[in-house]
Amino acid sequence: xxxxxxxxxxxxxxxxxxxxxxxxxFITRNPQKDIKPQDNFVVQLYISRPFLxxxxxxxxxxxxxxxxCDPFRVFVYKDGLARFTTQHYEEPSTSNCKDIFMHLxxxxxxxxxxxxxxxEDTGTKRRITTINKWxxxxxxxxxxxxxxIDDVILKVLxxxxxxxxxxxxxxxxxxxxxSACFEIxxxxxxxxxxxxxxxLEVNHSPxxxxxxxxxxxxxxxxxxxxxxxxxxxxxxKRKFLEEEKRKAKERLFHKTAGKKxxxxxxxxxxxxxxxxKEIEKWEDTHCGNxxxxxxxxxxxxxxxxxxxxxxxxxxxxxxxxxxxQARAQIDELQRKQDKLNAFKNKKTIxxxxxxxxxxxxxxxxxxxxxxRGSSFNRTPMKRLTVNQxxxxxxxxxxDSLKTIEIDESEELERVMSLKQRETLIRGMGIIDMCHRxxxxxxxxxxxxxxxxxxxxxxxxxxxxxxxxxxxxxxxVGSSKLPPNxxxxxxxxxxxx
Numbered sequence: 001x002x003x004x005x006x007x008x009x010x011x012x013x014x015x016x017x018x019x020x021x022x023x024x025x026f027i028t029r030n031p032q033k034d035i036k037p038q039d040n041f042v043v044q045l046y047i048s049r050p051f052l053x054x055x056x057x058x059x060x061x062x063x064x065x066x067x068x069c070d071p072f073r074v075f076v077y078k079d080g081l082a083r084f085t086t087q088h089y090e091e092p093s094t095s096n097c098k099d100i101f102m103h104l105x106x107x108x109x110x111x112x113x114x115x116x117x118x119x120e121d122t123g124t125k126r127r128i129t130t131i132n133k134w135x136x137x138x139x140x141x142x143x144x145x146x147x148x149i150d151d152v153i154l155k156v157l158x159x160x161x162x163x164x165x166x167x168x169x170x171x172x173x174x175x176x177x178x179s180a181c182f183e184i185x186x187x188x189x190x191x192x193x194x195x196x197x198x199x200l201e202v203n204h205s206p207x208x209x210x211x212x213x214x215x216x217x218x219x220x221x222x223x224x225x226x227x228x229x230x231x232x233x234x235x236x237k238r239k240f241l242e243e244e245k246r247k248a249k250e251r252l253f254h255k256t257a258g259k260k261x262x263x264x265x266x267x268x269x270x271x272x273x274x275x276x277k278e279i280e281k282w283e284d285t286h287c288g289n290x291x292x293x294x295x296x297x298x299x300x301x302x303x304x305x306x307x308x309x310x311x312x313x314x315x316x317x318x319x320x321x322x323x324x325q326a327r328a329q330i331d332e333l334q335r336k337q338d339k340l341n342a343f344k345n346k347k348t349i350x351x352x353x354x355x356x357x358x359x360x361x362x363x364x365x366x367x368x369x370x371x372r373g374s375s376f377n378r379t380p381m382k383r384l385t386v387n388q389x390x391x392x393x394x395x396x397x398x399d400s401l402k403t404i405e406i407d408e409s410e411e412l413e414r415v416m417s418l419k420q421r422e423t424l425i426r427g428m429g430i431i432d433m434c435h436r437x438x439x440x441x442x443x444x445x446x447x448x449x450x451x452x453x454x455x456x457x458x459x460x461x462x463x464x465x466x467x468x469x470x471x472x473x474x475x476v477g478s479s480k481l482p483p484n485x486x487x488x489x490x491x492x493x494x495x496x
Contacts, residue, residue, distance in 0.1 A: 011046040022106030051191040068179035075290040080128040086115040225288030
């Protein structure tokens with residue numbers, strides 16, 4: 001909203017966050033007014049001066065294959081689709097901003113236009129190779145253009161590489177032979193009047209619909225070259241299934257990592273390096289219409305982006321908790337060190353001062369003995385007055401009316417502790433002794449049903465053993481029993 005206020009005279013294009021095929025896209029100059037707070041839209045600054053071919057606006061659908069994310073390998077398909085509008089372009093204004101056939105290049109929208117033309121050279125949908133030929137004929141540098149396009153593609157992929165690598169290793173932690181998955185992405189690239197490329201969006205599942213001859217030729221060749229590049233024989237599937245069975249058996253029998261497992265891991269890493277060399281050799285001879293943009297001869301400048309993205313991901317996940325724990329330990333050590341320094345720097349220490357149990361109480365004066373006589377001279381104690389300030393620990397009490405979320409682990413631990421205490425009390429016979437003590441007292445009535453001949457089978461209790469009975473009574477008094485379970489209050493008084 002702040003950016004829109006600063007750029008009052010800019011034009012924006014709004015897209016639904018889960019839309020496709022051009023549905024819900026509109027152009028506006030006041031997104032704060034046209035977009036409601038509850039709507040979910042992606043708002044982008046509209047490129048009002050795009051590069052035009054024969055007066056028409058267009059964008060490029062560039063197909064990118066990511067054959068591996070660890071190690072990172074990216075390929076760009078040399079051919080693709082250039083999608084044109086069906087009306088000559090004019091800069092957006094209040095009169096033409098609603099004209100979707102002028103501003104939107106989506107094929108699903110333009111094919112409904114009456115001016116839609118099916119031709120590979122001058123039609124609404126053309127090959128990228130046709131656009132390259134047109135640019136070369138008009139004196140534009142094709143190599144520089146595609147170098148800039150490769151640059152923006154790599155930067156977009158690098159921004160998500162750390163997350164992709166983490167998820168891949170979480171799903172395939174011990175997969176060393178090649179890559180376990182791949183992805184074909186559809187990048188929508190728009191060129192401005194200076195041939196600077198802009199990434200409009202990235203489609204993780206681009207359409208492979210072939211409703212035209214041009215679509216079928218390009219997409220069939222794309223799929224064929226992709227499968228040829230990946231080199232996936234049936235033997236790899238069989239080896240992968242065998243490896244998964246071996247891992248499942250290890251988990252079933254709870255095998256721990258030993259010397260054999262460490263040796264096996266080292267062998268797998270060596271095998272992965274050899275396999276990587278074989279993959280590179282295969283790619284160099286079976287690229288088809290692909291060209292590899294990463295790794296490449298000039299891709300060392302992107303290494304710093306990988307380091308920054310990896311650090312950002314690690315700091316927002318596991319290391320963040322470790323960092324907080326380390327800070328807490330450092331603070332605790334610092335507090336202990338401060339106390340130790342304060343103790344060492346103290347000049348005189350009165351070793352005879354008596355300190356109370358509470359850390360906030362003042363020390364009591366010691367008793368002094370007279371060397372001349374056998375009598376003791378006691379130091380008079382000062383009585384605290386109302387005006388004296390006594391430091392007391394500040395205790396914060398929570399709001400009893402405020403709901404507190406119950407932690408499941410703490411609640412489970414509390415219940416288990418109660419069960420253990422109950423088992424311990426019953427095992428030691430304390431409950432039976434309390435029953436005998438209370439039921440053997442005259443005037444005591446039990447509310448619980450008793451077994452037949454309960455009193456007849458009870459062993460005699462020595463009522464004269466006041467110390468033993470007193471300990472039991474103290475245990476009963478300290479236990480929080482419901483008042484309606486035993487009517488033993490009066491009985492205890494009668495007993496004493």
